[in-house]
Amino acid sequence: MKENPKKEEILQAGRDCFARFGFDKTTLDDIGRIAGLNKASLYYYFRNKEEIFIAVVMAETKAHIADLKQKALAFPDVRKQVRFFLSERIRRYGEVIHLTRLSVENRQKLEPLFDEVYEETKTSEITFLTELLKKGVADNAFSFPEPSASVAESLFYLSDALKHETIRSGGRFITGEVDFSGAIEKLERLLRLIIR
Amino acid sequence: MKENPKKEEILQAGRDCFARFGFDKTTLDDIGRIAGLNKASLYYYFRNKEEIFIAVVMAETKAHIADLKQKALAFPDVRKQVRFFLSERIRRYGEVIHLTRLSVENRQKLEPLFDEVYEETKTSEITFLTELLKKGVADNAFSFPEPSASVAESLFYLSDALKHETIRSGGRFITGEVDFSGAIEKLERLLRLIIR
DNA sequence: GTCTATACTTGGATAGAC
DNA sequence: GTCTATCCAAGTATAGAC
Numbered sequence: 299m300k301e302n303p304k305k306e307e308i309l310q311a312g313r314d315c316f317a318r319f320g321f322d323k324t325t326l327d328d329i330g331r332i333a334g335l336n337k338a339s340l341y342y343y344f345r346n347k348e349e350i351f352i353a354v355v356m357a358e359t360k361a362h363i364a365d366l367k368q369k370a371l372a373f374p375d376v377r378k379q380v381r382f383f384l385s386e387r388i389r390r391y392g393e394v395i396h397l398t399r400l401s402v403e404n405r406q407k408l409e410p411l412f413d414e415v416y417e418e419t420k421t422s423e424i425t426f427l428t429e430l431l432k433k434g435v436a437d438n439a440f441s442f443p444e445p446s447a448s449v450a451e452s453l454f455y456l457s458d459a460l461k462h463e464t465i466r467s468g469g470r471f472i473t474g475e476v477d478f479s480g481a482i483e484k485l486e487r488l489l490r491l492i493i494r
Numbered sequence: 495m496k497e498n499p500k501k502e503e504i505l506q507a508g509r510d511c512f513a514r515f516g517f518d519k520t521t522l523d524d525i526g527r528i529a530g531l532n533k534a535s536l537y538y539y540f541r542n543k544e545e546i547f548i549a550v551v552m553a554e555t556k557a558h559i560a561d562l563k564q565k566a567l568a569f570p571d572v573r574k575q576v577r578f579f580l581s582e583r584i585r586r587y588g589e590v591i592h593l594t595r596l597s598v599e600n601r602q603k604l605e606p607l608f609d610e611v612y613e614e615t616k617t618s619e620i621t622f623l624t625e626l627l628k629k630g631v632a633d634n635a636f637s638f639p640e641p642s643a644s645v646a647e648s649l650f651y652l653s654d655a656l657k658h659e660t661i662r663s664g665g666r667f668i669t670g671e672v673d674f675s676g677a678i679e680k681l682e683r684l685l686r687l688i689i690r
Numbered sequence: 691g692t693c694t695a696t697a698c699t700t701g702g703a704t705a706g707a708c
Numbered sequence: 709g710t711c712t713a714t715c716c717a718a719g720t721a722t723a724g725a726c
Contacts, residue, residue: 521719
């Protein structure tokens, strides 16, 4: 990424605009103006506006996950570390949608691209979870009938499933915002059943 | 205003959109959708987008000034009442600009219209200030070599002049926001000299 | 009063000059 | 790599039917 400073500038410009205006209301002229490029030149670096958007979300997500790992490790109890990490993943998704003011239609349109982002970070997340679980088993905090790696994977997909179910069931407020608090509660209840 | 409920609905819809998206990023479709009207129908009630905008600002300003008067009267000291009222007027202007995310270009374009708004509320504000000053003189808190009404008018124009000077001198941050703290400080220093 | 149809302008995206 | 020119879709605004 660092090799291409111009691309970084575009991402920075995009981040500012999407956070301020949301996806719909941001124009390529807006981004180009801040990045110091003609809007046509943006197409040399990205295929379209959506690609700039997911690149921004990707960079933000990676930074967020690194931060999340640190914060999770600050908890004294391994169970709490796992619970925090998994529930924050869900909350974070709602935050991104809220921050970028994605409309209901656009959210559905962009969701496959979001999944792409999560696919890329998935491995790193599952590895981290596996470490946590192994530590918990070693400390006799809990135990499983299966290897930690496969339990970690299951937990990861569980949190994703709850996230997606919430979006598709359309549990939203007047403003078009999605309420993930139900999903997080469900997750925590399930975790109490699984981790013991 | 109350006689025309449809016009009120449009204003309400406009207020929501301008606060969320800013002037540039709000479309007539956005407003029409919320107000339950075709965008073309908006032109029956308003000449254009700008006119909806200043009508919103006008309504908000009137409500704000009524609120301001109440809050000013809550101060025990008459000097503080005057100082609060005049400095809050300035701060408020910055808030409107910030809230509606007016770009530098559009701010300059719309400023004459803003002045129109302030022209309409001017009388009510000066009358209120006159009352405050008269009360202060009667209580022997301070005295002037001129009638309270003309001092009130002078103070009002002083606060407006500081407001405009700040905008034109372009004392803005990276984001295009205007910093009125200097103007408010100047005002307070001047008030200490005038009111005694 | 509210709508459809339409003229004109701005935004997303592509082609091609340099 | 970056720009101008250009296409098509969406936004502002007007004209006129109902």
